[in-house]
Amino acid sequence: MSTDVQEPPPDAAEPEEVASQVALAAPEVIANSLGEYVKIWISRVRNGESGALPVILGLVAIVIYFQARSSLFLSAGNLVNLIGQAAWIVMLGMAEVFVLLLGEIDLSIGYTSALGATFTCWLLLPPNPAPWPLAVLVGLAVPAAFSGLEGLIVTRLRLPSFVVTLAGQLAALGLLLEVMNSAAPSGGGSIRLYPGVLADIEGGALSPVASWIVMAAAVALAAAMFLVRDSRRRASNLTAPPLSVTVLKIVVMAIAGVVVVLIGNTDRGVGLTVVRGVPWVVLIVLVVVVAWSWLLGRTRFGRYVYAIGGNAEAARRAGINLSRIRVLAFTLCGLTAGITGIIYTSYLGSISTGVQGGQNVLYAVAAAVIGGTSLFGGRGKMVGAVLGGLIVAVIYNGLELLGLGAAPQYLWTAVVLLAAVTVDTLARRRGTNA
Numbered sequence: 001m002s003t004d005v006q007e008p009p010p011d012a013a014e015p016e017e018v019a020s021q022v023a024l025a026a027p028e029v030i031a032n033s034l035g036e037y038v039k040i041w042i043s044r045v046r047n048g049e050s051g052a053l054p055v056i057l058g059l060v061a062i063v064i065y066f067q068a069r070s071s072l073f074l075s076a077g078n079l080v081n082l083i084g085q086a087a088w089i090v091m092l093g094m095a096e097v098f099v100l101l102l103g104e105i106d107l108s109i110g111y112t113s114a115l116g117a118t119f120t121c122w123l124l125l126p127p128n129p130a131p132w133p134l135a136v137l138v139g140l141a142v143p144a145a146f147s148g149l150e151g152l153i154v155t156r157l158r159l160p161s162f163v164v165t166l167a168g169q170l171a172a173l174g175l176l177l178e179v180m181n182s183a184a185p186s187g188g189g190s191i192r193l194y195p196g197v198l199a200d201i202e203g204g205a206l207s208p209v210a211s212w213i214v215m216a217a218a219v220a221l222a223a224a225m226f227l228v229r230d231s232r233r234r235a236s237n238l239t240a241p242p243l244s245v246t247v248l249k250i251v252v253m254a255i256a257g258v259v260v261v262l263i264g265n266t267d268r269g270v271g272l273t274v275v276r277g278v279p280w281v282v283l284i285v286l287v288v289v290v291a292w293s294w295l296l297g298r299t300r301f302g303r304y305v306y307a308i309g310g311n312a313e314a315a316r317r318a319g320i321n322l323s324r325i326r327v328l329a330f331t332l333c334g335l336t337a338g339i340t341g342i343i344y345t346s347y348l349g350s351i352s353t354g355v356q357g358g359q360n361v362l363y364a365v366a367a368a369v370i371g372g373t374s375l376f377g378g379r380g381k382m383v384g385a386v387l388g389g390l391i392v393a394v395i396y397n398g399l400e401l402l403g404l405g406a407a408p409q410y411l412w413t414a415v416v417l418l419a420a421v422t423v424d425t426l427a428r429r430r431g432t433n434a
Helices: 015-024 034-046 053-069 076-100 109-123 132-157 161-183 208-235 243-265 280-298 300-310 312-317 322-348 357-370 382-401 406-433
Strands: 190-192 350-352
Touching (some): 053 382, 053 406, 076 109, 076 243, 076 280, 076 357, 109 132, 109 322, 109 357, 132 161, 132 322, 280 300, 280 322, 300 322, 357 382
C-alpha cells in the first residue's frame, strides 16, 4: 500500500488565492453578462467596496440642495461659470494624485503653478511677445523641474516629502516675488494675460456646431478604442468585458457628452449679446484626464506607481526602481500644476503675488482625497480627482449664490474632506482585517 501523497501541480492556485484574485478583479472582467455585472457590483457595494458611488451620490445631493435653495444654480450661465471655477481645482487635484498614489505629498504646487504662469505671461508681454507655444512650454517646464528637484531630494536624501515640499512652498513663493518684480516692476505685484489663445481657454468657446462635432468624434473614438481593446483581448484568449457592459459605458459617455453640449450651447449672454458653445477649458481638462488615466492604467509606469504605493518594499524586491518612479511622479505632478497655472491665469485674466498658493494646494488635496485617492498610497484614479474637484467647486459656487461668506465655504469643505478621509481609513481597515 503506497503512502505517497499526491501533490498539487506547481502552477495550481490555492482556493483562498483564487478567491482573493476574483475579489480584486474588476466586475466587468469576471462578469459574463450585464446582469451578472450588476449583481457583482451590488455585492461589492454591500461589502463596503463602493468605489466612486459615495462621491457621485454626494455630488448629486449637494446639487439638489443648492438648486432647492436657488433656482439659478442649474441655469446654463451658472453651470458654465461652475465649469470655469472647477477646471483649475480639478487640474491641481489631478497633479496631486501622482504623488498621493505613492504615499507622498507635494505642498508646493500652489505656488509653482503661479510661478510657471508668471513666466508665461512675462514672455507674452507686448510690444514683442514670444510665440504662445514657447510661453506655454516655459510655463510648464518651470514647475515640472521644480517638483522634479523636490522628488530628487526626497529620494536621494530620504527626507519626508511633507518637509521637503513645505520648504519648496516657501522657496516657490520667494521665487514668485522675485520673478514678478523683474517681469512687471510697476505692476503692483501683478501681471496681465493679454487677449489671445491662452485668454480664450476660459473666456472662449467652440461654436455650437463644432461642440456637437467634437463631442460626437470623442464618443466615437472612445467607443472604437473600447471595442478594439476587447476584441484583441478575446483574440488573445484573455478575459474581456461582456459586449453589453462595453455598450453601457459608451451610452453613458454619450449621454454625458450630450448634456455638456446642451448646457454649453444654451445662450448665456446678457441683453442682446449671444454667448453659446462649450468652453475650450472643457476640452483641455478632458484631454488631460484621458492622457493621465491611460498613463496610470495602461503603462508600466502606472503599474509601478500603484505597486510602490501599495507596498514599497515588495516593489523594491520585485526589481522596481523606486527612486526613478518617485522622481518621475513628482515631475508629472509639477507638469500638471503648470497646466493648472495657465488655466487659473486665464480664469482670472492675470496672475499676482497675492495668489493663495497654500490654500489652493489644500483644495487640490481635498479634491483628490474626496475623489477616492488614498492618503496612504496605492489607491486612486484621475477621474476621482475630477469628481472631487467638482464637489469642492459646487460647494463654493452654491454658497456664493446664496450670498454666504468664506466661513461657511471653509466649513462645508472641511466636513466633506473629513468624511472622505474617514471613509478611506475605514475601508483600509476593513481590507486589512479581511
